[in-house]
Amino acid sequence: MEDADSFLFKFKGYHFGREELDIGFIENLDDFVIRESDVFIITYPKSGTSWFQQLLSLIYFEEHRKGIGNLETVDRVPFFEYNFRKMDFVERPSPRLFATHLPYYLVPRGLKNKKAKIIYIYRNPKDVMCSYFHFSKNVTLQVTSSFEEFMEQFLEGKVLGSLWFDHIKGWYEHKSLFNIQFLMYEEMKKDLKGSLSKVCKFLGKELSEEEMDAIVRQATFQNMKYDPRANYKNIIKTRYGLEAKGHFLRKGTIGDWKNHMTVEQNERFDKIFQRKMKDFPLKFIWDM
Ligand code: A3P
8 A cells, every 4th residue: 555645545556536535445345245236337437427326326216216305316326435425335225326436356256256236337538538637627626737737647547546448448358257237428428218228128127118218318418417416516515615616517528538639649649549458349439
């Protein structure tokens, strides 16, 4: 264990965020008892975690679907390693739904025994990087650097979540150990109902057409942006004690990197991407 800097905490080669981190919990993650009914959303940061927290909550909780439950999505689908609400996960009734940014090698042993279900959401890394830059600069206020400097940090993995390339490759290359479904942010964006059907099939959840339509309606970017249960406003206010300059739900588009990256930056990124992701079978969507 060592300090990466004041915000990051490095453990077994992976950068956690220091805030809200229970070090005792992460040191004993391997032994955390997994139930068959557990569902984990796994993402690299800024890949659509909050979107999927909303979707999962809508799939599992009728009262959320009907708009009568007033719980925030982080209360229904809490972060596993950042336990904002200090919940007792061991006592939590089934089905337990979690979101996490953990790399494949740090998750509880029970997941490696294919006990529970995992949905891995991935997004093209140029948009991830741009989303991450705004998030760090305007929401959590942890970055004061320029986009250029942030890009270096991102490409060196000196951010919460470490290196994007390692995260997705680690999970994909070890997928046979897990009961896991990969889902692409951009495909959700293009056809949310199609992605939802795929996920429901994987989860063994049968929903009617009307229920599916209600979920799609409540999981659109516009709806979530103004839905206090889903837009993270309260969390940001309580965690950082301020009104953020930016929104957690910022743009929610595909290809915003084109508004940020110069031609040279893009060429450099492409070169690194081609080298690191050579022979990687999953495809990415870079623009609409
Ligand atoms: P942008 O910053 O590009 O807008 P995470 O939840 O993993 O931190 O990811 C946040 C990103 O997902 C943000 O991207 C956010 O706007 C986007 N997002 C959240 N909900 C969304 C939705 N319903 N539709 C499209 N994008 C969404």
